[in-house]
């Protein structure tokens with residue numbers, strides 16, 4: 001088969017160090033599993049600002065459009081806090097999502113047996129947890145117009161004299177396509193989708209609910225569908241997260257709820273994500289893979305970071321971009337093996353102890369387990 | 371002193387039964403603490419729809435504007451699911467909030483010692499939890515214009531042909547006044563405020579952050595202020611909720627985050643709320659008090675509901691509307707006493723057992739403890 005093309009954007013903070021471990025894994029699959037990757041590198045976020053004067057250069061954007069999959073580390077850091085809104089590291093990431101039209105953001109929240117005690121939740125509430133949040137990623141209040149901060153001088157009631165505006169806007173088509181992703185994924189898992197919005201207070205939530213129901217009734221009647229208000233969803237995630245299989249929700253609710261779900265597992269350093277768009281000419285979807293954790297500037301460059309989330313993001317790439325489900329499972333098993341052996345980066349070191357390792361040791365252990 | 375005027379709106383589902391217990395408490399304070407209340411009753415939500423054809427009659431609205439405090443039970447139920455958006459039970463509640471201009475919604479999340487094991491979180495994470503979420507309640511995406519669902523026929527990319535729109539809109543003045551409420555409350559508690567928004571993706575979030583900071587720097591420099599992105603806020607609430615004292619956030623984030631925070635305590639049937647506006651001519655703020663839980667139609671009319679959240683909402687009325695902090699504390703102590711004695715409605719009945727009681731028994735026990 002033709003080589004798989006990758007663009008690696010390590011980004012800021014711990015991004016480069018965790019990505020270095022992914023590179024080892026890529027090499028292993030090339031050497032041992034007959035895969036062939038062509039890999040290019042570039043910058044995003046603060047690193048891109050430092051080099052190009054903006055958080056994503058047009059050349060980088062063009063490259064991202066051409067590869068099979070983008071692997072991203074993390075963006076952001078205190079150094080860039082005072083930059084103008086349009087130059088902030090996050091804008092680079094948001095531009096990639098929008099221009100690649102990566103509408104389906106897959107965020108698994110999985111509790112690893114060896115790490116269940118890390119959760120702030122009781123073991124019996126989270127053990128075996130395996131839910132998948134499908135978050136709409138290219139629309140909603142993140143991108144809606146009009147937006148901005150304006151003077152509101154003629155309003156005598158407005159002490160301070162400004163007004164801040166964002167627009168939540170969804171089309172039927174935008175809702176339907178992400179709903180289809182959720183139903184497709186559910187079919188390969190527990191066959192259950194729960195859709196979350198605030199249809200009791202927002203018209204865009206009513207449209208969301210109706211369109212998800214439409215896709216269900218017309219295309220996936222065999223999948224079990226329920227609807228839940230997003231505030232109740234937040235409650236239920238805390239109360240009994242295992243009631244869920246696939247959750248589908250909009251960009252903003254997805255941002256908040258997927259982070260709550262991620263924290264249920266107690267080990268943020270373990271969680272990958274995939275952002276998928278429409279199929280390209282070669283049949284592969286536009287795709288970007290990134291760990292859920294941030295750039296963690298406080299520990300950057302010290303070899304303390306946990307590379308597993310980034311490595312598992314690459315496993316998602318194997319599965320969703322290259323249809324290499326077996327290879328993905330192999331990599332996931334290697335990670336579980338290493339954890340079961342008690343190998344621990346600093347963030348995973350609990351009272352029960354374990355073998356403390358650095359970022360790069362962890363990568364080596366995973367390679368060894370493969 | 372002049373009598374305190376109350377408007378009681380029991381609403382739907384378990385609303386009437388829990389409110390009946392509050393009435394006992396009101397009577398007790400009249401008889402034993404020399405307070406005098408004038409109480410009127412009316413309908414809201416589905417009950418109002420059944421009686422008046424809309425979820426809040428204009429006469430009821432007018433009454434609510436004139437009393438010192440509105441006590442509300444709960445609204446909603448499956449019977450009303452198919453009503454038009456503008457007739458749904460929730461619209462009654464939202465109209466009260468908006469027309470009374472109740473901009474500061476106080477949602478304490480407190481973990482009662484006797485109930486700490488009810489939480490899905492580990493005891494050592496939630497024991498002693500006492501945080502207060504101050505949610506902006508009269509603006510943001512709940513009320514912003516334009517809003518609605520429209521045809522989008524000229525858009526060939528929009529399969530389905532509709533678009534749903536809501537507007538997130540905040541003025542500086544709206545942000546400053548709720549920030550002041552949060553700082554004032556913090557001064558009487560742990561002296562710490564954490565403000566949450568998504569200033570990294572929303573301009574309205576930038577304005578939010580700047581105005582909260584402005585109020586801090588100019589009026590409350592002695593209170594400790596921090597800012598956090600709302601997604602991280604959801605994580606931190608799950609990871610280590612006791613890091614917070616007062617949280618101030620907008621209407622929509624407040625809806626989701628306060629429900630997550632409520633569920634941390636594990637006993638939703640315990641949590642009250644207050645919604646406060648500007649001072650009236652008599653110096654008392656416009657005010658509405660309601661339990662955080664919903665109308666629970668599945669158990670309505672069976673004597674199973676826990677009246678404590680509604681009773682503690684009345685305690686908040688004593689404190690915030692009538693400046694009767696001692697009486698409020700007396701009532702709160704009576705509730706704690708009854709819990710410590712092992713008296714339990716069905717929702718509070720855990721493995722360690724206790725004395726099972728009905729809704730009205732629980733009310734009687736609290737009266738006895740007073």
Ligand SMILES: CC(C)[C@H](C(=O)O)[C@@H](O)C(=O)O
Nearest residue numbers: 090091093094255570571601
């Ligand atoms: C970095 C930020 C712009 C981003 C978001 O809000 O989407 C992040 O929180 C995420 O969830 O990927």
Ligand SMILES: CC(C)[C@H](C(=O)O)[C@@H](O)C(=O)O
Nearest residue numbers: 200201231460461463464625
């Ligand atoms: C009933 C509903 C309209 C309401 C809201 O969304 O504000 C409720 O969830 C709440 O938090 O009080």
